[in-house]
Amino acid sequence: MTRERTYVDEGAGRQWRSTIAAAQAGDRQALDELVEGWLPLVYNVVGRALNGHADVDDVVQETMLRAVDNLGSLRDPDSFRSWLVAIAMRQIRDRARRKQSAPLEESAAREVTDFAELTVLRLQLEGQRREVAEAVRWLDAEDRQLLSLWWLEVAGELTRRELAAAAGISRQHAAVRVQRVKERLETARGIVRALDGACPDLRELTARWNGRPDSVWRKRLARHIRGCGYCGDTREAVVPAERLLVGIALVPIPVGLTLSLALGGKTAVAATATATATSVGWSAKVMAAITQPAVAVTAGATLVAGGAYVVTQTPDAPPRAAAPTAASTARPPAPAPTVSPTATLSPSLSPSPSPSPSRKADLYGTVVDTVDRAPAPNARPAALPHRPESGITSTWGAKAVMQHRGEKVTLSGQGYILVRWQISPQSRPGALVMPTWTGLKGRLFHVASGGGRRMDDTTGPDTTGMGGPATGYTVLPDGTQQMWQNEYFYVDGSVTLNQNERGADYGVIVFPSTWDAAEKDVRTGPDQGATRYGQVRDDGKDTAPVPQYVTRGTPADPATVPQRSRV
Numbered sequence: 001m002t003r004e005r006t007y008v009d010e011g012a013g014r015q016w017r018s019t020i021a022a023a024q025a026g027d028r029q030a031l032d033e034l035v036e037g038w039l040p041l042v043y044n045v046v047g048r049a050l051n052g053h054a055d056v057d058d059v060v061q062e063t064m065l066r067a068v069d070n071l072g073s074l075r076d077p078d079s080f081r082s083w084l085v086a087i088a089m090r091q092i093r094d095r096a097r098r099k100q101s102a103p104l105e106e107s108a109a110r111e112v113t114d115f116a117e118l119t120v121l122r123l124q125l126e127g128q129r130r131e132v133a134e135a136v137r138w139l140d141a142e143d144r145q146l147l148s149l150w151w152l153e154v155a156g157e158l159t160r161r162e163l164a165a166a167a168g169i170s171r172q173h174a175a176v177r178v179q180r181v182k183e184r185l186e187t188a189r190g191i192v193r194a195l196d197g198a199c200p201d202l203r204e205l206t207a208r209w210n211g212r213p214d215s216v217w218r219k220r221l222a223r224h225i226r227g228c229g230y231c232g233d234t235r236e237a238v239v240p241a242e243r244l245l246v247g248i249a250l251v252p253i254p255v256g257l258t259l260s261l262a263l264g265g266k267t268a269v270a271a272t273a274t275a276t277a278t279s280v281g282w283s284a285k286v287m288a289a290i291t292q293p294a295v296a297v298t299a300g301a302t303l304v305a306g307g308a309y310v311v312t313q314t315p316d317a318p319p320r321a322a323a324p325t326a327a328s329t330a331r332p333p334a335p336a337p338t339v340s341p342t343a344t345l346s347p348s349l350s351p352s353p354s355p356s357p358s359r360k361a362d363l364y365g366t367v368v369d370t371v372d373r374a375p376a377p378n379a380r381p382a383a384l385p386h387r388p389e390s391g392i393t394s395t396w397g398a399k400a401v402m403q404h405r406g407e408k409v410t411l412s413g414q415g416y417i418l419v420r421w422q423i424s425p426q427s428r429p430g431a432l433v434m435p436t437w438t439g440l441k442g443r444l445f446h447v448a449s450g451g452g453r454r455m456d457d458t459t460g461p462d463t464t465g466m467g468g469p470a471t472g473y474t475v476l477p478d479g480t481q482q483m484w485q486n487e488y489f490y491v492d493g494s495v496t497l498n499q500n501e502r503g504a505d506y507g508v509i510v511f512p513s514t515w516d517a518a519e520k521d522v523r524t525g526p527d528q529g530a531t532r533y534g535q536v537r538d539d540g541k542d543t544a545p546v547p548q549y550v551t552r553g554t555p556a557d558p559a560t561v562p563q564r565s566r567v
Helices: 019-023 028-050 056-069 079-101 115-122 127-137 141-154 159-168 171-195 200-205 216-226 239-243 283-288 357-362 515-522
Strands: 302-305 308-311 391-392 400-402 408-423 434-452 470-473 484-498 506-512
Touching: 019 028, 019 079, 028 056, 028 079, 028 141, 056 079, 079 141, 079 159, 127 171, 127 239, 141 159, 141 171, 159 171, 171 216, 171 239, 200 216, 391 506, 400 408, 408 434, 408 515, 434 515, 484 506, 484 515
Parallel strands: none
Antiparallel strands: 302 308, 391 408, 400 506, 408 484, 408 506, 434 484
């Protein structure tokens, strides 16, 4: 029987009044609905407060368990939401006291899901909204706890009264603490913005940084930004964070979340995304909730559940940012082509006529990047073909900063990748050993170049991005195509990008990106402060070029990948 609910504007708890009362009276169906409806809110509070630490699942589970066990003590059903969030915050603080800030083992740290990355990828945040999400990484644990509540307040999921109650402070004290967190968040946004830029002094400063935010580097970078005219020069109006976050939906529960709660003396079998849901009652419903693939937030892909927006899979929508399996992405290597080894297409030229349908599948991987000339500064690029996007996941999160030999990032899914170059000839010029793509499963294309300049464009009377007479030059291997500041690639499957820096000093920053971002980048020309427009290399077919230095193999030394391998 469908239970009638009374929806009013004051407090999401009132929307669930009859459901809560029925659950308190022992109605199993009502408890099913309660757990399913409020799990996303708890997951967002805990996930953002802990920034995706390995303990997130445990804290979420303990919160829901305590809520179920103590539901009978709740006197006012209208205060259910603030009561539940207060339980979550107590569990977060208890966990902090138990851990005493004990660091993760290195192996475990690599497996942690960065909540900032989940926020960006699963809610499809761009521009300054993405900047705010990434800035959370730079906050201390105590600030992240309050931010997890304030974020939901400005997104419309909590009231200020509920925020103060959950934090265990007065509303006046909450106002003071929120203002301090906002100020620190703006400082962190400045750091994210500066790291996305091309300040040569900042590149030198961060040459020995491991790419992981911490308080020491936050202070160093903030100090640099305050005294740097380049980093402090914001080229677009900075929108306050609260205006950017209004109306943003909750991050959907990840497929891999494991939840096991006790009810009535019986414990449900722990369910994971790959297990078969054989249990009944609320545990089966929770299983259904946590195994919904996440998709982009659209008007037709949200389900209002107790004031929490739960992103669910719609019948016609593809899964969002789901890591593909080897079976779903692997393709056999293309047979050896009948053309001579030197017969490759220059990405700057028009592709050859389309082959007959019987040979179309054989063409992938036979067209490799080759040396080309920079286009004229005012030559507008061709249209960038729009390939399917279901999302890219990265083992480094939303931004991989690779500055040392041996560092690598694995990218999986279907979508666009931005590789941004940082060459430091003033630190160590000389022969450059190119990064390599290894372990390719599926397809990889080089689709566009942007950033407003090639690395050999002039930056002064006698200098380029590759160096100058005073510092020396960074030199590419013979036959290697010159890089642009931003290089865009398209992955349909999975591949690992390896940093092979030795000789010359350079770094690469790798971001999951989008077609929209690439298209906007290549169309930014000299009239907008760039040296030249970008260049489109993608023809929308399998004859689009693959990057140099790519292989389906996984060599012990990634730097040994041949320059013109075929895949």
